[in-house]
Amino acid sequence: MTDPAINVSHVSKQFGETQVLRDISMQVEAGKVSCLIGPSGSGKSTLLRCMAFLEQATSGSIHIEGEPLGFTDGPQRRRQSPAELRRVRSRIGMVFQQFNLWPHMTALGNVAIALRKVRGMSRSDAEDRAMAQLDKVGLKERAHHYPAQLSGGQQQRVAIARALALDPTIMLFDEPTSALDPELTGEVLNVMRQLASEGMTMVVVTHEIGFAASVGNRIAFLDGGRLLFHDTPQAVFAAPREPRLEQFLDTYLDRGASMLK
Amino acid sequence: MTWKLFSLLLEASLMTILVSAVSILMGLVMAIVLSGLRMSGSRVADAGAGVFISFFRGVPLLVQLLLIFNLLPVIGITLPSLATAIIGLSLCTAAYQAENLRGGFEGVAPGLIESAEMAGFTRMQSFIYIRTPIALRMTFPALVNEAILILKASSLVSVVGLIELTKMAQNLSASTYRPLPIFAAAGVIYLAINLVVAAIGQRAENALPGLPGK
Amino acid sequence: MSFDFAVILAKLPQILSGLGVTILIWVGGTFAAVVLGFVVATLRRFGGRGIEVILRAPIEILRGTPFLVQIFLLYFGGPYIGLRLDPWLAGLLGISIYGAAYYAEIFRAGFQSVPVGHVEAAECAGLSRNQIITAILLPEMALLVLPPALNMSVILLKETALLSLITVPELTMTVQAIGSQQYAFVESLVILALVYWALVELANWLGRYAERNLSKLSA
Numbered sequence: 120m121t122d123p124a125i126n127v128s129h130v131s132k133q134f135g136e137t138q139v140l141r142d143i144s145m146q147v148e149a150g151k152v153s154c155l156i157g158p159s160g161s162g163k164s165t166l167l168r169c170m171a172f173l174e175q176a177t178s179g180s181i182h183i184e185g186e187p188l189g190f191t192d193g194p195q196r197r198r199q200s201p202a203e204l205r206r207v208r209s210r211i212g213m214v215f216q217q218f219n220l221w222p223h224m225t226a227l228g229n230v231a232i233a234l235r236k237v238r239g240m241s242r243s244d245a246e247d248r249a250m251a252q253l254d255k256v257g258l259k260e261r262a263h264h265y266p267a268q269l270s271g272g273q274q275q276r277v278a279i280a281r282a283l284a285l286d287p288t289i290m291l292f293d294e295p296t297s298a299l300d301p302e303l304t305g306e307v308l309n310v311m312r313q314l315a316s317e318g319m320t321m322v323v324v325t326h327e328i329g330f331a332a333s334v335g336n337r338i339a340f341l342d343g344g345r346l347l348f349h350d351t352p353q354a355v356f357a358a359p360r361e362p363r364l365e366q367f368l369d370t371y372l373d374r375g376a377s378m379l380k
Numbered sequence: 381m382t383w384k385l386f387s388l389l390l391e392a393s394l395m396t397i398l399v400s401a402v403s404i405l406m407g408l409v410m411a412i413v414l415s416g417l418r419m420s421g422s423r424v425a426d427a428g429a430g431v432f433i434s435f436f437r438g439v440p441l442l443v444q445l446l447l448i449f450n451l452l453p454v455i456g457i458t459l460p461s462l463a464t465a466i467i468g469l470s471l472c473t474a475a476y477q478a479e480n481l482r483g484g485f486e487g488v489a490p491g492l493i494e495s496a497e498m499a500g501f502t503r504m505q506s507f508i509y510i511r512t513p514i515a516l517r518m519t520f521p522a523l524v525n526e527a528i529l530i531l532k533a534s535s536l537v538s539v540v541g542l543i544e545l546t547k548m549a550q551n552l553s554a555s556t557y558r559p560l561p562i563f564a565a566a567g568v569i570y571l572a573i574n575l576v577v578a579a580i581g582q583r584a585e586n587a588l589p590g591l592p593g594k
Numbered sequence: 595m596s597f598d599f600a601v602i603l604a605k606l607p608q609i610l611s612g613l614g615v616t617i618l619i620w621v622g623g624t625f626a627a628v629v630l631g632f633v634v635a636t637l638r639r640f641g642g643r644g645i646e647v648i649l650r651a652p653i654e655i656l657r658g659t660p661f662l663v664q665i666f667l668l669y670f671g672g673p674y675i676g677l678r679l680d681p682w683l684a685g686l687l688g689i690s691i692y693g694a695a696y697y698a699e700i701f702r703a704g705f706q707s708v709p710v711g712h713v714e715a716a717e718c719a720g721l722s723r724n725q726i727i728t729a730i731l732l733p734e735m736a737l738l739v740l741p742p743a744l745n746m747s748v749i750l751l752k753e754t755a756l757l758s759l760i761t762v763p764e765l766t767m768t769v770q771a772i773g774s775q776q777y778a779f780v781e782s783l784v785i786l787a788l789v790y791w792a793l794v795e796l797a798n799w800l801g802r803y804a805e806r807n808l809s810k811l812s813a
Contacts, residue, residue: 434791434795435787435791437794438790438791438794438795439752439787439790439791439794440752440753440754440755440756440766440790441752442755442756442758442759442766443755443766443783443786443787443790444787446770446783447780447783447784447786447787450779450780450783451780451783454780528658532658532659532660532661533660534660535660535662535663536660536662536756539759546660546662546663546666549663549666550666553666553670553671558674559666559667559670559671559674560667560671560674560675563663563666563667563670563671564667564671566663567655567659567663567664567667570658570659570660570663571654571655571658571659574658575658
């Protein structure tokens, strides 16, 4: 049996007195899309950030394609060396809610810089590759614009291109459309949908229940730091309901309904 | 005030501009290194940079220049007065610029550093390619301000024997016994240079791409 | 090479007298600069458009030229227009006028940063113009201008060292003179630097102390 792309095992996390994640275990298989949903403060973003080691779990372990992330395996839990961490992390691409494009570089520069400085590619090779990635997200003609000159949706697509340029096998999305005006979410979701159809392993923290239901192979529902469900969309949305999940989905329906008015 | 005297002052003001420009740039490089030391995570480096900044901001530039000018020969280093002047001015402005940059570095959104981390940058690469350029853009007005301060402060380098605008004015007023028009003319030249620097700074700031909120 | 600091420290009484002159000129000059700067800023704020235009030029000139050139002009140029000043008086006057230009700007920014709404509210409440100034504008402004004002006073402290170049017997001139008498010039400069450093850090510390307490009062 091959290793799962992501293996989260008994992960707990505390911020001071607050228990943010409680003994979470879940696997994401290669080529599958898992969507993390749940009310705000449920710990879904923290869990995703643990999968990139942007947050450190207080206990438990996370493996990326069989290799430990952040802490070494073995009886003594030790921090990985920065070089080791970079090596394991190089398989992960991350997309943030706030895009986090570097404001002093053009779209092309944002995508190309890591290819040059981290992968050691020549400037022209890096820019060719970056241009191809921008083309893929439909932004070739915006390559020489600075982030401040792009709409939110365009910035987020550049951010996706920036992550994809480094050839990750796993993409993590932290509420990628939450900072966008409603009319701009579609263009970002379409890019993500395309990516999923190409077989990319993805974990997506999202409030877009429709997207989760249609694109997700698995839906993980978190509440109060606990993972209550990690199952197929059919099972989560159709099967006999957990009361907390039902309550959560109802507030969504209400919100959806009020938006229609 | 004859044209002859005024042209001598103008000529000397080229030295003022040269010394100031080189010092500002060298000070900027040193200030970036100081900022890096402060954020390196090493207590020794942080404390060392802190003492450097505190000292050069705490001692009058005149005293710093006299100290460097007199200390270097004693420890066996003899430099032309131009080099001494530049060393003195750059050390001083490095301390002030490091203090200015501190605010810029603190203003770099954590997410921008996280995305650099996820792109595989080492801490050093992230400092060089991401944090420093962003901090510099955010503190650019302070840099222009500092350039004007250093232009004015360069009037002190006459104490290390360099003939720049103020020293030339001193010499001319001693030989002509007409200090009033000569120092007034020197003042006008300083003012003109500073107005030009401020105008260029304003233009450059508007032309800088990609500042948040622009 | 060997350094002998003892010969400098043996002249402690002289050093202290130089320090005394430095502190007197610093404190006196800063006080005068604050008062003058405040008057100028108030005139600019409330004196009408003509005064504002007239006052802007000297402030820009003082802020755009080196302090050294200003005191040379005053001390060496003054006699040619009948202004013959003792070095220390020229120094005190120089510090005051130079500082006043910067304080005028600090206070101007302070006036501007008091929200218009606060003044309008006071007008609606029926306060007179003078009452608004003393009861609303000044207290609000004091908090805002304190940090830059304290910072400026430290800058003025360091500028007093330049007065040695017009032979004011302050700290720098005194210690340098001791250094050349004793053939210990480098030592004298090291001690000079340390004294200024200590003085500036002390002033900074007092400033932070004052800021903390004042912001507590207003909170």
